[in-house]
Amino acid sequence: MQQFEFTGAVLPPAAEAARGSIRAFLAEEVAAARFQPHRCTWSSFDSGFSQRLGAAGFIGITWPEEYGGQSASSLTRFVITEEILAAGSPCGAHWIADRQSGPQILRHGSERAKREILPRIARGECYFGIGMSEPGAGSDLAAVRTRAEKVEGGWSISGQKIWTTNAHHVHYMIVLARTGERGESRHEGLTQFVVDMQTPGIEVRGIRDMAGNHEFNEVFFDNCFVPDDMVLGAEGDGWALVTGELAFERSGPDRFLSDYQLLVGLIDAVGPAPDRLQAVEIGRMVAELASLRRMSTSIAGMLGRGEQPVVPAAIVKDLGTGFEQALPEVARRLVDCEPSLGAEGPFAEALAETVLRAPSFSLRGGTREILRSMIARGIGLR
Numbered sequence: 001m002q003q004f005e006f007t008g009a010v011l012p013p014a015a016e017a018a019r020g021s022i023r024a025f026l027a028e029e030v031a032a033a034r035f036q037p038h039r040c041t042w043s044s045f046d047s048g049f050s051q052r053l054g055a056a057g058f059i060g061i062t063w064p065e066e067y068g069g070q071s072a073s074s075l076t077r078f079v080i081t082e083e084i085l086a087a088g089s090p091c092g093a094h095w096i097a098d099r100q101s102g103p104q105i106l107r108h109g110s111e112r113a114k115r116e117i118l119p120r121i122a123r124g125e126c127y128f129g130i131g132m133s134e135p136g137a138g139s140d141l142a143a144v145r146t147r148a149e150k151v152e153g154g155w156s157i158s159g160q161k162i163w164t165t166n167a168h169h170v171h172y173m174i175v176l177a178r179t180g181e182r183g184e185s186r187h188e189g190l191t192q193f194v195v196d197m198q199t200p201g202i203e204v205r206g207i208r209d210m211a212g213n214h215e216f217n218e219v220f221f222d223n224c225f226v227p228d229d230m231v232l233g234a235e236g237d238g239w240a241l242v243t244g245e246l247a248f249e250r251s252g253p254d255r256f257l258s259d260y261q262l263l264v265g266l267i268d269a270v271g272p273a274p275d276r277l278q279a280v281e282i283g284r285m286v287a288e289l290a291s292l293r294r295m296s297t298s299i300a301g302m303l304g305r306g307e308q309p310v311v312p313a314a315i316v317k318d319l320g321t322g323f324e325q326a327l328p329e330v331a332r333r334l335v336d337c338e339p340s341l342g343a344e345g346p347f348a349e350a351l352a353e354t355v356l357r358a359p360s361f362s363l364r365g366g367t368r369e370i371l372r373s374m375i376a377r378g379i380g381l382r
C-alpha cells in the first residue's frame, strides 16, 4: 500500500514576494487592455501574452539559471501560477511546456535538449503538446500502438495520436511510442521522444469541440525521424517517465481554477446581500476551494523535493475537477440566467462558455474512473 499524506506547506517569503510582482505585471496588462479576463484561462492561446510573461521572468522559474530558469522553489511557482489563473489571463500557449514538458526535459533530457529548448520555453517562445492518447489508447495508455524503430542516428516514428491540444500551434510534442515488447506488465517497451513538429512526416488535422472551437487535433506520423539525443530517459523507460509527468499534470491549481472567473462573476451577480441559500452555497464553494488550494500547495512542496506524488495528485485532480464542474451548476441554481452564447453580459457569457467546457474538465489529464481506480490501488483497496 502506498503511503501518502498532505503535509501543510508554508509559503516562503520569496513566494509571497513573487505574488506582489506577478499581480503588478497582470494589473499592468489589464490596464493597457492587452487582455480581457478570460473565462476558461488555460484553454486560451495567446503567444504575445506568453512572450511578455516570459520576458518578465515568470516562466520556467524553478529551473537552473544555466537553462534559463531562476532556481526558484516550486512554491514560488505555485503562487505565480495561481495568480495567472485567478486573473483569467490567456496563458494557454506556454502552459504545457512550463507545467510538464520542460520539467520532463530537465529531469530526463539530453544536454542538447536542455540547452536548446529550456531557455526558449522560459522566454515564452516555445510551446509543447502532449502526445499520449491514441484512438484505442486513452484511459488504457499502455495500449499505445505508435511505434518507433531504431535507425541510423535516431528513431523513425509511425502511428497516430489524438486529442492533442494545440498541436497545430506548438513547436514540439513529447510522444509516447512503443519501442519494444509489452512484457507481462504491459508497461515495458515504451519510450518518450521530444519531436520537433517541423520534421517531415507529420500531419496535423484539427478536431472541433462541441463549442465549435479548434483546440485539439489528430496527429499522424509517417516515418518521422527523431535524433538519438531527443529521447527522454533510457529506451524502454517510457512508462515510468509518463507516470511521473502526469503527477505534474494533475496536481496544480489549473485543476480547480479553470473557471475561477465564473465564481468571481457569481459573487458579483449575487451582490452584497445574498439570501440564505446563496450564502450557504457560495460559502461551501469557497471553503472547498480553500481546501483544494492547501492540498495542491502540499503537492507543489512534494514535487519540489523531487518526489513523485502520483496518488495525491490523482486525488487533487479528481476533487478539483469535481469542484470546477459543480461551479456552473451552482451558478445556475443561484442566479436566474439562461446560459446562451448569444446572451448579453459577462456573467451570462461566462456561464454559457463554462457549461460547454465543463464536461471536458474531468476527461483531460485522465478520467475520473481511472483516477479513482489509481487511488483505490494506492490506498490498498484493490
Ligand SMILES: Cc1cc2nc3c(=O)[nH]c(=O)nc-3n(C[C@H](O)[C@H](O)[C@H](O)COP(=O)(O)OP(=O)(O)OC[C@H]3O[C@@H](n4cnc5c(N)ncnc54)[C@H](O)[C@@H]3O)c2cc1C
Pocket: 129, 130, 131, 132, 133, 134, 136, 137, 138, 139, 140, 162, 163, 164, 165, 166, 216, 360, 363, 364, 365, 366, 367, 368, 369, 370, 373
Ligand atoms: C479537452 C481535452 C484535451 C485533451 N488534450 C490531450 C492532449 O493534449 N494530449 C493527449 O494525449 N490527450 C489529450 N486528451 C485526451 C484525454 O487524455 C483522454 O480523453 C482521456 O485519457 C480518456 O481517454 P478516451 O477519450 O480514449 O476515453 P476511454 O478511455 O475510451 O474511456 C471512455 C469512458 O470509459 C471509462 N473507462 C475506461 N476504462 C475504464 C476502466 N478500466 N474502468 C472504469 N472506467 C473506464 C472512462 O473513464 C471514460 O468515462 C484531451 C482530452 C480532452 C477532453
